[in-house]
Amino acid sequence: MTAPRQRLVVVVKGYPRLSETFIAQELRGLELAGLDLVIVSLRHPTDKKRHAVHEEIMADLLYLPEYLHKEPFRVLRGFWAAWRKPGFATTLRGWFSDLRRDPSRNRLRRFGQAAVLVAEWPEDGVWLHAHFIHTPASVADYAARIMRTGWTVSAHAKDIWTSPDWELSGKLDRAKWAVTCTEMGHKHLQSLAADPSRVHLSYHGLNLDRFPPFTDPRLARDGSDPADPVQIVSVGRAVPKKGYDTLLRALALLPADLHWRFTHLGGGAERDSLQALAQSLGIADRVRWQGSVDQAEVLAAYRSSDLFALACRITADGDRDGLPNVLVEAASQGLACVSTNISGIPELFRNDENGWLVPPDDANTLATALKTAITSPDLRQQFGQAAAAQVRSTLDYHRSVDQLVHLFAIEGLNP
Structure with missing residues (x-):
């Protein structure tokens, strides 16, 4: 029966x-x-x-x-x-x-x-x-x-x-x-x-079948060549808890002779105000807003970038991320990550071991971490590989x- x-x-x-x-x-x-x-x-x-x-x-x-x-x-x-x-x-x-x-x-x-x-x-x-x-x-x-x-x-x-x-x-x-x-x-x-x-x-x-290991060598960009800037990517909705305003302010604090490009993937209600902020900070020509994309496009962005950045925060009403899936995805591709030390993020990343973690809403400290990551391709490679191993063994x-x-x-x- x-x-x-x-x-x-x-x-x-x-x-x-x-x-x-x-x-x-x-x-x-x-x-x-x-x-x-x-x-x-x-x-x-x-x-x-x-x-x-x-x-x-x-x-x-x-x-x-x-x-x-x-x-x-x-x-x-x-x-x-x-x-x-x-x-x-x-x-x-x-x-x-x-x-x-x-x-x-x-x-x-x-x-x-x-x-x-x-x-x-x-x-x-x-x-x-x-x-x-x-x-x-x-x-x-x-x-x-x-x-x-x-x-x-x-x-x-x-x-x-x-x-x-x-x-x-x-x-x-x-x-x-x-x-x-x-x-x-x-x-x-x-x-x-x-x-x-x-x-x-x-x-x-993470479904690791959709995020197979990325084995191609990454270029050793270090921010010194204006014709070949370090590629920084972030994926997430433009909403307060993602901290994109802090990230833009940190990018604006980087030395003028350090060459980088930042790409944001995702929608969100704050995109227009963030674009205006980038303009007022004088970095709009280095920032690209790509909009909502599917998973295949996200994977391609991880693989073509040098660094992932997400400045998560706890908002006034208590809203926050847990362990953002995009951080796990980026790490699975051996992409070095800079983020904040809130919620579940330290459950995957350890500062100065397999990534860079800074306090939330601290543009100066975030800028210091970004500068280190941008100018240190060997360290990015080391941290990225360590984070990828952590994801594949535990997540x-x-x-x-x-x-x-x-x-x-x-x-x-x-x-």
Whole structure:
């Protein structure tokens, strides 16, 4: 007799998204491990490009109403279906308690989306998992409580550090387990959980098949030749936590006779203001803004560059990166990296051993590190190779996929 079909329902904030390659590669990894997925997205895609991995993912897609007022009949059908479920009354009381602490339109939207998910629950769906412990986990939590089914969550960076402790504690207590991808985030979530053993550390790592070793020799540029400047690259959204304003100010502090070019890959709301800043600093002619690109173009940029730079910071509201995937990608190609010593970045890089780490929001110290890196091609080669070895020995994404498959199997979800 054929075993009944079992489908893992995964709630994400938006799909597909260029900036969340790590989620897409994990979903594809789970599929390759034999799990059958349904992706539930709270938002429709806004990126014009897609990565190759998005084309490989076979999961069905369900888009929930991004704005409840735009699909009123669908939302009403959702609440009618949810009202008939045994857990609706207690979940509604819990939602009112949340609303008193967070009286926001967002709180209403998440409850409405959860109701629609209950009404449109995928056939053969047996388990609910959320990527990010803020809004996707809110939808998953409410839906699971209404249906009285189990759910789990993957927490990452912004979602951990911009969520109030009371909300994190409640979700951690109701979820069967949680995983997170940096030691700093792991310790923080464990401190908020009634049962810390249910919070697991799982570095999401990198699909090394897509980032094979780069064995070509890099040119020994040292910034002395105006006709052959050192090529510096950065990949990331132009948003405050990436620290691109600090990076531009650091570049402007470099000696005038040091020759370099900086290329930024990525979109983001701050691109126009950063371009204006580069102009005011007098370095606009050395800076190229390439815009959003796919993974193949990113890989080509790593291989044609001499140095990767990312000046991550913690913003006023607590937002921050964990261990940025682009740093792992760049390191996998033996590309020397300059970054900051926050969050999970020191979990991969050790200052003056396999990269350069400086305090955030310190343009002067960052400029000193950049000058050393630009003028030291042998050191760049040494650090790049050491970082690549670290990535390939510890951050293969198959490890995290295997860990997740094991955790799901405990809940009865088997390939």
